[in-house]
Each structure stands twice: as C-alpha cells, then as structure tokens.
Amino acid sequence: MKQTTARTPHTLLAVAAIAASLTCSVSVKAQTQDFWAGKQVSYIVGSATGGGYDNLARLTARHLGRHLPGNPGFVVQNMPAGNSIAAANHIYNVAAKDGTAIALLQRGMLLAHLISTAGIQFDVQKFNWLANLNSETGLVLVMANHPHQNAKDLFDKELIVGASTGIDPELSPRIYNALLGTKIKIVTGYRGTTEIGLAMERGEVQGIGDWSWSSLKAQKPQWITEKKVRILMQGALERDRELPDVPNALDFVKNETDRQAMQLYFSQKTVARPVVAPPGVPAARVEDWRKAFMALDTDKAFMEEVQKSRMEVSLTSGDSVTKVINMVASASPEVRARFVEALKN
Numbered sequence: 001m002k003q004t005t006a007r008t009p010h011t012l013l014a015v016a017a018i019a020a021s022l023t024c025s026v027s028v029k030a031q032t033q034d035f036w037a038g039k040q041v042s043y044i045v046g047s048a049t050g051g052g053y054d055n056l057a058r059l060t061a062r063h064l065g066r067h068l069p070g071n072p073g074f075v076v077q078n079m080p081a082g083n084s085i086a087a088a089n090h091i092y093n094v095a096a097k098d099g100t101a102i103a104l105l106q107r108g109m110l111l112a113h114l115i116s117t118a119g120i121q122f123d124v125q126k127f128n129w130l131a132n133l134n135s136e137t138g139l140v141l142v143m144a145n146h147p148h149q150n151a152k153d154l155f156d157k158e159l160i161v162g163a164s165t166g167i168d169p170e171l172s173p174r175i176y177n178a179l180l181g182t183k184i185k186i187v188t189g190y191r192g193t194t195e196i197g198l199a200m201e202r203g204e205v206q207g208i209g210d211w212s213w214s215s216l217k218a219q220k221p222q223w224i225t226e227k228k229v230r231i232l233m234q235g236a237l238e239r240d241r242e243l244p245d246v247p248n249a250l251d252f253v254k255n256e257t258d259r260q261a262m263q264l265y266f267s268q269k270t271v272a273r274p275v276v277a278p279p280g281v282p283a284a285r286v287e288d289w290r291k292a293f294m295a296l297d298t299d300k301a302f303m304e305e306v307q308k309s310r311m312e313v314s315l316t317s318g319d320s321v322t323k324v325i326n327m328v329a330s331a332s333p334e335v336r337a338r339f340v341e342a343l344k345n
Contacts, residue, residue: 032288035099036070043076044091044103046084051192052215054078055311056133056273057104060293063302067292072100080191083166084109085119088276092122097278099285102130104275107268108167110328114336115343125329126279128286129321131293133273134214134314137243138172138235140184141216142207143200144228151233151247154182159232162196162205163188169196171343172235173209175265176249178342179258184209193219200229207232212272213240214312221310237266261338264331271321290318 043061047053054076061074079087084106095101113120140159142148148159154176163170165188173184187205190196197220199205213234216223223229234240235249250266253259275293277286296302297315306313331339 032284033069035285036068036072036288039070039072039100041065041072041074042095042101043074044087044095044101045076045078046080046087046103046105046109047078048080048192048194049078050194052212052218052311053104053106053273055218055309056313059302059305059309059311059313060133060296062305063296063299064292067295067299068288082119083164085112088112089119089121091276091278092127095278097280099277099281099288102275102277102289104133104273106167107136107272107274108171110268110271110274110325111265111339114328114340123279124325128277128279128281128289129318129325130275130277130286130289131318132271132316132321133275134312135316136212136214136236136269136272137240138168138210138269139213139216139231139246140173140176140207140209140233140235141200141211141229141231143203144230146206148206148232149230151252154184154232155180156183158183158185159209160185160187160206161209162190162199162207163209164190164192164196168210168212169193169208171210171265174345175262175342176209176233176235178345179262180249180252180254210235213243217312218310235266236269237263257334257338258342260331260335261342264328264335264339267324267328271316271324274321286318293318 043057045054045057058076061076065071065074079090087103088105088109091101091103110124113124140154142159148157161173161184163186170186170188173186176182177184186209190199193211193215196208200207231246233249234243234246239248250259250262253262277289294315294317
C-alpha cells in the first residue's frame with residue numbers, strides 16, 4: 001500500500017521559510033554581481049611610481065577583480081603629494097563612497113595626526129580598513145665604501161643619509177637620534193627610495209636611515225648579493241627572522257618611556273601597506289573587499305607573480321589593521337608627548 005505523509009501547517013511554514021531564504025540569498029548575490037559588473041575601480045596610491053607601494057598596488061590590481069562579484073576593472077592613480085596626505089584626504093572626502101574607490105596609503109598616515117595636523121582632513125579611526133599587504137622591517141644601510149661597519153659606529157661617527165620629508169627615511173633617523181643618541185645627518189629633498197638609492201650610488205649621501213627589507217630585496221637585490229651595502233641596524237617591534245644577527249634599535253633604548261615611544265612608532269610597521277575605503281561605504285561592499293584581498297592569499301596566479309617580481313606579500317585582515325589603529329589611539333599622553341618631541345628634535 002502506498003504511504004503518504006501528512007504535511008502539517010508547521011511543516012509547510014518551515015518549507016516556505018527555507019524557500020524564502022534561498023530566494024533572498026540568490027537575490028542578494030545577484031544584486032552584488034549587478035553592482036560590480038561593468039564598474040571601474042579607482043585604486044589610489046599615496047606614493048610615487050616605481051616604489052614599493054606603487055608596485056604592490058599595481059600587482060594586486062591585476063588580480064583583485066577575479067575575487068569581486070562581477071569582475072570589475074581597475075585604474076591605478078598615484079597621489080604622492082604630502083607623502084600620502086593628499087591621497088588620504090582625497091579618499092576620505094572626495095572619492096566615491098559606493099565601494100568603487102580604495103587607496104593604498106603610506107604607513108605614516110597611521111601616526112600623522114600625532115605629529116602634525118597641518119593639511120590633515122581625515123580621521124584614521126573612521127576609515128574602512130580593508131587589508132594590510134605586508135609588514136616591514138626598516139634598515140639603516142650604508143654603502144660598503146664608507147667606514148661604518150656596525151651599529152656601534154652610528155653612535156661614534158656621523159652618517160649622512162638621504163631622505164624624503166615626512167616619511168620613514170626621514171622620521172626613523174630622527175627617532176634614533178632623539179631616543180638612542182645616534183649621529184645621523186639627514187639630507188631631505190629626495191622623492192622616495194628610488195632617488196635615494198641613486199644618490200647613494202653617486203656618492204651624494206652615504207646611506208639611508210630606513211629602507212624596508214622587503215623593498216630592498218625587490219628593488220636592489222644586487223646590493224645584497226654583491227655586498228655593496230652594509231646593514232647596520234634594523235627597526236621593528238621584533239627582529240626579522242632573516243636578519244637574526246642585525247641589532248634592533250630597541251636594543252639601545254635607555255628608559256621605559258623612550259621604549260614605549262619607539263614601540264608606538266614601530267607599530268605602523270606591523271601594518272606597513274594598509275588599504276582603505278572611505279567612511280560611509282556600505283558594509284556589504286566593505287565585506288566584498290575584505291574577502292577579495294584575503295582570497296589573494298590562495299590565488300595561484302597572484303602568488304606566482306609575487307615570486308617572479310621578488311616582492312613580499314603577507315596579507316592580514318582589515319580587522320587586524322583596525323586593532324592596531326585602536327592601539328595607537330590608546331597610547332598614554334606621556335608616551336605620545338615623548339614620541340612627538342623625538343620627531344621634532
């Protein structure tokens with residue numbers, strides 16, 4: 001005998017609820033695809049062409065579209081003025097707030113409001129932080145034909161370094177001079193590490209006060225293999241595992257307040273390549289971006305290009321960047337004051 005199953009009102013309601021849920025899910029997915037399809041993303045870079053930030057932006061732009069619904073196109077635009085201040089102001093105040101504009105900012109923007117408010121028209125805590133492309137270790141380098149042999153010589157002999165105003169090649173040696181007592185003479189006026197590297201090769205300056213290890217390996221690998229430079233000191237919250245014998249600047253700090261001020265400065269290096277969207281972008285679009293960036297971590301084509309380019313990528317989530325931003329905001333007034341004093345010394 002054929003058996004039948006009675007469908008109670010509760011069963012019918014449950015089936016209807018599941019059907020509605022599936023319909024809603026498909027509808028949301030379709031709407032998301034409809035939004036991104038045919039769109040062109042404006043990807044702003046807060047640095048000059050040819051440097052580490054620019055290279056990473058262009059690399060990620062070539063692959064991110066595959067991980068966004070509808071596969072939008074990308075246009076990369078450089079806004080180096082003010083060492084990312086112009087880019088940060090633009091993405092915060094001018095750029096589209098529908099999700100089609102993002103920016104890779106220089107890490108100095110995380111602490112810029114502590115140093116000076118001149119020209120700053122953004123609140124770092126109100127950005128939508130999408131991802132961080134890499135952490136960095138800053139290096140004090142000297143060309144091998146100069147007398148400096150090790151970190152101790154930084155305290156005994158003047159080192160003349162090239163720098164770009166307002167970013168790490170200038171700020172790091174300022175911090176070292178003020179908090180450690182090093183004798184680093186800073187010559188500004190160069191536009192990024194590409195120009196500073198040329199100045200070092202021409203003999204205009206002896207070295208640089210902060211060149212990130214990953215960028216050095218990508219841009220000047222021959223300097224390392226041919227031993228054209230010496231690495232005197234590194235700057236980060238922890239020693240780089242590839243440079244275990246190079247002393248860390250924190251090894252030379254004399255008191256706890258100065259240590260915390262230097263740690264505050266180095267906190268930005270843990271999120272050295274941050275990508276943001278403007279405030280006001282719909283939460284669903286922010287989530288699309290965060291998923292797209294993290295998907296690069298398992299993207300075979302992307303990782304193959306990373307290896308070929310000799311660039312380094314170590315992706316961390318937007319939530320992780322936000323935690324660092326909040327940590328900076330919670331620094332004590334005493335530590336903030338010492339940090340600002342050190343930079344203005």
